[in-house]
Amino acid sequence: MEYQLEELLPVTAGLAEKFTSKESSSVTYETAQMLMEAVIYCINECERDGGFALRSGKGLRAMEAYQIGYEKVVKKAKKAKAVYDRLTADFEDYGCSNYRDTLIIGMPEFFLRYDARFCPQDHILTLDYPAMNSSREDSGVRLIYEYLCHVEAEKRFLDCFDRRAVTDLMRNLEEKQEIYYMGNICSLVLFQSIGCFVTKKQLSNLILTRTDTEEIRRFFLDDTVEQMEDKLREMIGFMVKQAGLSGQQNYFQKEGKEFAVRIHNAIEYDVMDTLFLI
Known part of the structure; x- marks a missing residue:
């Protein structure tokens, strides 16, 4: 102006x-x-x-x-x-x-x-x-x-998941952190979905085990942060398209950068079991 x-x-x-x-x-x-x-x-x-x-x-x-x-x-x-x-x-x-x-x-x-x-x-x-x-x-x-x-x-993305699965995921996190969840629900679900996607588990249920976290660790083990981000953006893009949200794909894929850093740090400090909810 x-x-x-x-x-x-x-x-x-x-x-x-x-x-x-x-x-x-x-x-x-x-x-x-x-x-x-x-x-x-x-x-x-x-x-x-x-x-x-x-x-x-x-x-x-x-x-x-x-x-x-x-x-x-x-x-x-x-x-x-x-x-x-x-x-x-x-x-x-x-x-x-x-x-x-x-x-x-x-x-x-x-x-x-x-x-x-x-x-x-x-x-x-x-x-x-x-x-x-x-x-x-x-x-x-x-x-x-x-x-x-x-x-x-x-x-619209959350609607693709079983309501109880999302609720249980959040409650488990609250019990783990001993504090009411104040973050974004969709980001929490999207991150857990990445673990399910890598381990070929049913996405809608959002259930992972300790064995699954080891498989996720191996999947990303030799990647740089940038390579992790590329993989994550591709996976997120696929899930978002499946949810009928192709037009908002870039919005969801922005989470890939933060997710990559979190996974990289978890592998480096050997705390993968604390990264995903099991």
Whole structure:
């Protein structure tokens, strides 16, 4: 975005009039800052999704860019709600209170309180349940929409497994670590699935034995971390395709890098039995 401050101020002033319902000619510094951020957020949304050449004097005027961006923000909020409705239509929390509380208790607050006009940059929630590979670099409805799309894809992957198998896997980990699980359920299941894939066990059951961990160790024993990652990305890609998620393949395959490091370290320090749940 290359608008100058003098181009943004009239847009912000107009928004301030709406904010005060024209009953006041001034707002607090904090409110003015919030409204300026709202203007910039919407203009960035216009630039990001519209592909406009937003250059002062050469493209859209700031007011036009803001209005287009605002309309896109409103549409994205509606799209986010549609994703959320699909996600929660047959929601299963697998006994993970953090997962349930974030999506079932917390998320409705976003749709109730989100202010696309005056504070679109505020996503309101802390999103305590982590999606895989979430960077959290964005904000507002962009962050919420991306988060819900990722969690929905993860849910579709989890739906391929027996509910009890996923629940038992998480409970076993909680008993082992003596703490409630606060991590990502899909990442946990995906990692255990790798062990099942290597040992040719039934993926949906997620059951491994001590003998299986030795077989997994031998499978990766002579590989570098990079070679492990290549193998893992290939296996993850296959499983994701089987789950009907070819379009999200790259999203899931990003886990391969972390998985490779974990397996490499487990082999180096001879702790494979602690890496997978048996």
